[in-house]
Amino acid sequence: MRVVIAEDLALLRDGLTRLLRDNGFDVVAAVDDGNALLRVIATEKPDVAIVDIRLPPTFRDEGVRAALEARRRVPDTAILVVSQYVEQTYATELLADGHGGVGYLLKDRIMDVADFVDAVRRVAAGGTALDPEVVAQLFSRGRDGPLGRLTPRELEVLGLMAEGRSNAGIARALVLTVGAVEKHIASILGKLDLPPSESDHRRVLAVLAYLQDQPPS
Numbered sequence: 143m144r145v146v147i148a149e150d151l152a153l154l155r156d157g158l159t160r161l162l163r164d165n166g167f168d169v170v171a172a173v174d175d176g177n178a179l180l181r182v183i184a185t186e187k188p189d190v191a192i193v194d195i196r197l198p199p200t201f202r203d204e205g206v207r208a209a210l211e212a213r214r215r216v217p218d219t220a221i222l223v224v225s226q227y228v229e230q231t232y233a234t235e236l237l238a239d240g241h242g243g244v245g246y247l248l249k250d251r252i253m254d255v256a257d258f259v260d261a262v263r264r265v266a267a268g269g270t271a272l273d274p275e276v277v278a279q280l281f282s283r284g285r286d287g288p289l290g291r292l293t294p295r296e297l298e299v300l301g302l303m304a305e306g307r308s309n310a311g312i313a314r315a316l317v318l319t320v321g322a323v324e325k326h327i328a329s330i331l332g333k334l335d336l337p338p339s340e341s342d343h344r345r346v347l348a349v350l351a352y353l354q355d356q357p358p359s
Contacts, residue, residue: 143166143167143168143189143190143263143266144167144168144170144186144187144188144189144190145162145167145168145169145170145188145189145190145191145192145262145266146169146170146171146172146173146179146182146183146186146188146190146191146192147159147162147169147171147172147173147191147192147193148172148173148174148175148176148178148179148191148192148193148194148197148205148208149172149174149192149193149194149224150174150175150194150196150197150198150201151194152174154249155172155174156172158172158192158252159172161252161255161258161259162259162262165255165259167262170182170186170188171186171188174197174198175197175198175199175204176197176204176205176207176208176211177208179191179193179197179205179208179209179212180208180211180212180215183212183215183216183219184215184216187216188219189220189266190219190220190221190222190243190262190265190266191209191212191219191220191221191222192222192223192224192262193205193206193208193209193221193222193223193224194223194224194225195223195224195225195229195232196225196226203232205223206223206232206235206236209221209223209236210235210236213239217241218243219243220242220243220244220265220266220267220268221236221243221244221245221265222244222245222246222247222261222262222265222271223236223245223246223247224246224247224248224249224251224252225246225247225248225249226248226249227248228248228273228275228276228279230276230279230280232246233246233272233273233276234350237270237272237346237347237350241343242268242269242270242341242343243265243266243267243268243269244265244270245261245262245264245265245270245271245272245306246271246272246273246276247261247271247273248273248275251273260311264306264308268343269306269308269342269343270305270306270342270343270346270347271305271306272304272305272306272346272350273305274301274305277301277304277305278301280304280350280353281297281301281304281353288333288334288335289334291333292330292333292334295316295326296326296329296330296333298316299312299316299323299326299327299330300330300349302315302316303327303330303345303346303349304346304349304350304353305346306342306343306346307342308342309323309324309327309342327345334349334352336348336349336352
């Protein structure tokens with residue numbers, strides 16, 4: 143699997159390169175700004191780009207802007223952005239085109255190598271990887287509304303759904319059978335009046351759209 147990295151901190155850039163190579167990825171380029179990212183995506187056609195949201199020269203949103211432009215120029219490019227902080231606007235913007243192959247993680251998640259590698263693979267395969275902190279912020283709204291109809295277990299399942307986990311991934315995380323997860327998901331979708339979908343990514347979009355539409359509690 144071919145990967146490009148856009149990260150301005152040399153230490154983190156080199157660390158990511160080694161981590162990914164040690165886990166079987168082919169890191170074909172590692173750059174430090176958005177313009178260089180666009181050039182290597184155009185020439186290398188990677189399976190996934192891992193991009194810091196804040197890149198030179200202003201360190202505001204150059205990374206996410208370059209990622210969105212890369213998706214426009216090369217639509218099949220999978221993008222996993224990383225950030226020091228939760229910035230929901232950027233997460234929403236990345237998901238807005240309705241296609242898969244996008245992710246948003248806090249840099250702290252890189253320390254959990256197994257989860258980080260799983261997120262990279264999931265995004266590269268066309269799925270979604272949304273940081274649990276983003277999901278938690280969305281879940282903090284509207285708990286007295288329809289979310290209040292869900293059982294504690296269903297809330298756990300819903301949180302993992304919103305992160306982009308597959309049924310099998312949810313089952314592993316909660317030590318359940320896949321069949322039990324499927325039953326919980328059917329119940330959740332029914333209680334929230336969400337349409338069922340065989341696509342993990344479309345299911346994520348439906349859940350996130352629902353959560354974002356809820357008024358603050």
